Amino acid sequence: MDKLKELNIKGHLLTAISFLIPIVCGAGFLIAIGMGFGGTFQDQLIQGEFSIWDTLATMGGAGLGLLPVVIATGISYSIAEKPGIAPGFIIGLTANAIGAGFIGGILGGFLAGYLAIAILKHIKVPKWAKGLMPTLIIPFFTSIIGGLIMVYVIGLPIAAFTSLLTNALDSLGSSSLLMFGGVVGILSGVDYGGPINKTVFAFVLTMQAEGVNGPITALQLVNTATPIGFGLAYFIAKLFRKNIYTPIETEALKSAVPMGFINIVEGVIPIVMNNIVRCVIATAIGGAAGGAVSMSLGADATVPFGGVLMLPTMTNPWSGVAALLVNILVTGLTLALIMKNKTQEQINLQTEVEEDDIDVNDIKIL
Amino acid sequence: MKIVGVAACTVGIAHTYIAQEKLENAGKKAGHEISIETQGTIGTENKLTPQQIQEADIIILAADVKISGRDRFEGKRIIQVATEIAVKSPNKLIEKAEEVVKQKQ
Numbered sequence: 001m002d003k004l005k006e007l008n009i010k011g012h013l014l015t016a017i018s019f020l021i022p023i024v025c026g027a028g029f030l031i032a033i034g035m036g037f038g039g040t041f042q043d044q045l046i047q048g049e050f051s052i053w054d055t056l057a058t059m060g061g062a063g064l065g066l067l068p069v070v071i072a073t074g075i076s077y078s079i080a081e082k083p084g085i086a087p088g089f090i091i092g093l094t095a096n097a098i099g100a101g102f103i104g105g106i107l108g109g110f111l112a113g114y115l116a117i118a119i120l121k122h123i124k125v126p127k128w129a130k131g132l133m134p135t136l137i138i139p140f141f142t143s144i145i146g147g148l149i150m151v152y153v154i155g156l157p158i159a160a161f162t163s164l165l166t167n168a169l170d171s172l173g174s175s176s177l178l179m180f181g182g183v184v185g186i187l188s189g190v191d192y193g194g195p196i197n198k199t200v201f202a203f204v205l206t207m208q209a210e211g212v213n214g215p216i217t218a219l220q221l222v223n224t225a226t227p228i229g230f231g232l233a234y235f236i237a238k239l240f241r242k243n244i245y246t247p248i249e250t251e252a253l254k255s256a257v258p259m260g261f262i263n264i265v266e267g268v269i270p271i272v273m274n275n276i277v278r279c280v281i282a283t284a285i286g287g288a289a290g291g292a293v294s295m296s297l298g299a300d301a302t303v304p305f306g307g308v309l310m311l312p313t314m315t316n317p318w319s320g321v322a323a324l325l326v327n328i329l330v331t332g333l334t335l336a337l338i339m340k341n342k343t344q345e346q347i348n349l350q351t352e353v354e355e356d357d358i359d360v361n362d363i364k365i366l
Numbered sequence: 367m368k369i370v371g372v373a374a375c376t377v378g379i380a381h382t383y384i385a386q387e388k389l390e391n392a393g394k395k396a397g398h399e400i401s402i403e404t405q406g407t408i409g410t411e412n413k414l415t416p417q418q419i420q421e422a423d424i425i426i427l428a429a430d431v432k433i434s435g436r437d438r439f440e441g442k443r444i445i446q447v448a449t450e451i452a453v454k455s456p457n458k459l460i461e462k463a464e465e466v467v468k469q470k471q
Contacts, residue, residue, distance in 0.1 A: 014376045015431040021377055022407060078432045194450050198376055198430075259380075266380035269453065305377075358458050364446040365466055 009110070013202060016074025016109060020205075021305060023063055023070055028303030031060025032313035067209045068095050068105025072112060079113025083120060083134050087112040087142035094147045098155035101162045102209035108150050115142040166210045177295045181218045185291020185327070188219040189226055189283040193266045197223075205304060213300035217310065218291040220263055221299065221323050224307040225290050226283050227253075227260030227268045228324075229331025233282070236336035244339035249274065263307035275339060282334035290327025299323055367467055369393050369400040369460070370418050371426035374433050375449045378407035385428045385452040386412070392456035396464070402426070405433055414438070424463045428452035443467070 031041070039053025041061035050058075069092035076088025091112045095104030116138050125133055172180060187200045197219075204215040231253050237244045245253065249271045256267030272279040297319035301310035308324075311317045371389060375381035386402040393400030403414045416438070419425075425439045427446040445463055452459055 011431065018376050018378055018407070018431050193377075193380060195448070264380045266384055269384065273454070358447075358451055358455050358462060362447060362451050363459075363462065366444040366446060 010199075012075050012078040012110070012113065013106065014198060015078035016071045016106075017198075017202060017205065019074040020067065020070050024067065024205075024208075025303055025305050027060045027063025028301075028313065029060070030056050031064060032302045034058070034060055036312070064209075065096075068100070068102050068108075069093050070105075071102065072105040072109035075106065075109025076112035076116065079110070080116035080120070083138045084113045084116045086139040087116055087146060090139070090143040091146040091150055094150045095155070095158075098151050098159060099162075100150065100155045100158040102206045103162055104150065104155060104158045106206075107154060107158065108146065111146045111149060112142055115146050162210055166207070166212055169207060169212045169215075174296055177214075178292045180215070181291040181293070181295025182288040183291070184215050184218045184295070185222045185287035185289070186284045188222045188291070189265075189287030190280055192226070192269055192272060192283075193223070193264075197265075208304055213302060214295050214298065216304045217299045217301040217314070217320065218294040218323070220301070220304060220307070220310060221294050221320060222287040222290050222327060223265040224260055224263050224310075225286065225324050225327035226265050226331060227256045229282070229286050229328045230268050230271060230279075230335065231257035231260075232328055232332030233335035233339070236332050237339065240336065242336065242339075242341045244336060244342060245271065246274075246342055261307050262309065263305055278338050278340075279335070282331050282338060285334050286327045286329075286331025289330040290323050293326045294320065294323035297322060367398045367423045367464065368418075368421050369398050369424055369426060369463060370414050370422040371400075371402045372405060372414075372429060372433050373402055373449060373452065374405040374429040374431050376430050378405070378431075381430070381449040381453060382406045385449045385456075388456035389426065389428065389452050389459070392460045395457070396460050398460070402428075405429075410434070423467045426452075426459065426463060 034053045034055070034057030037053040039051060039055070039057035041057045042050060042054055045055065045058055069089060072092025072095060073085055073088035076084035076091075078084070088109050091108040092105050095101070095108040098104065100108075119138050119141055120133070123137065125137070184200065184204065188197050191197055200219060201216075204219050208216045234245060234250065234253060252267065252270045256271070259267040268279075298316065299314055299320040301320065302313045303310050311320045314320050373382045373385040373389070375385070382404050383406065386404050389402050390400050401414060401418055402412065404411045419438055419442070422442065425442045425444045427433065427444060428449045428451065429446070430449050443466055445459070445466060447459065
């Protein structure tokens with residue numbers, strides 16, 4: 001277990017995802033705008049035979065098509081630093097060529113990174129050849145070993161598995177879609193952008209890279225709706241003559257709600273910390289409802305980030321709007337109902353909340 | 367005591383800055399001099415100077431991803447946690463840092 005922790009697999013994957021997100025957003029908007037105005041993705045832009053919309057769609061498609069390469073390069077760089085970039089790039093392209101897609105890119109990145117490190121550690125060269133190490137030895141040997149493994153050993157099974165997964169998701173019936181969306185919704189909401197959310201994000205991003213946009217749309221719509229739901233709860237509670245937030249919390253809402261509109265859920269964390277159980281329940285119920293609506297109506301944003309900005313990129317933006325509204329309403333209503341009324345006395349007495357103890361396993365002292 | 371550190375999360379737009387704020391507030395409340403560099407998607411902000419690092423008693427890294435310029439902290443006592451910990455328990459984390467510094471002396 002300790003060995004596994006030392007490898008820091010999740011850390012490397014998250015580092016690569018952090019490189020990936022801006023590319024997906026930039027390219028996603030390009031292709032969404034291009035296709036929205038009737039452009040198509042073209043393998044080659046032939047002089048005089050394309051419109052500006054074809055250009056945009058092609059730019060976006062080219063960027064999105066390289067996602068396996070980006071993830072492989074990012075992971076490999078995270079593991080082996082600079083010497084990891086070249087082999088990660090080449091093996092990522094190899095994964096693309098054999099049709100192993102995003103999953104292939106992820107595995108290829110780990111392959112490239114660890115191979116590069118192994119070569120760096122175990123192959124000793126004479127002093128005069130030191131310069132050859134980063135320029136020739138690592139890139140060549142890592143790429144040839146990793147690339148051959150990718151093509152002849154893991155490529156085909158991954159490609160088969162990937163198409164199995166996408167087909168299965170494509171053919172989900174409406175009740176399973178409802179279920180699946182609900183689960184994605186709950187998982188993406190309950191820890192407010194924390195580790196569970198990020199793990200689910202990596203999973204649904206993989207699906208999006210394979211052309212299945214529904215799950216990631218559900219996840220991000222829930223992230224968007226949650227803080228807005230917290231804001232709405234304030235007003236619903238007022239209708240019941242209830243005061244569910246302290247003045248400090250109301251102040252926090254003023255920035256949390258606008259942040260929610262652009263897909264940042266973290267603004268509500270200070271409020272959640274004060275009433276963790278009730279907030280999580282309301283978020284989970286709302287998220288389940290929103291996720292289920294999103295998946296069953298088929299909201300399918302091509303851009304995996306941006307909150308309300310994702311809506312125009314959907315084939316049917318109203319499905320996204322509906323999912324958002326349902327999620328906001330359910331979260332808001334539930335919160336307003338289950339949160340305790342704050343009396344004046346409690347507000348004045350507001351004391352510092354006790355913090356969670358830090359688990360020794362979560363902390364590394366070097 | 368002087369504390370410096372780096373915060374960096376996956377998406378690099380929210381947790382990074384919340385962790386920075388929480389740590390700086392907790393540090394100041396406990397009477398320390400503290401400065402946290404943020405490595406978000408926008409790039410590095412509030413960059414630590416070599417002098418700040420040189421003078422620091424302890425380094426706190428609150429990061430979910432690989433941070434750049436880690437070699438700057440070579441030879442220093444470092445506490446490394448996920449951003450989650452810094453967001454949830456900043457005061458406890460500062461206490462922990464105090465303990466680590468005391469042990470050294």
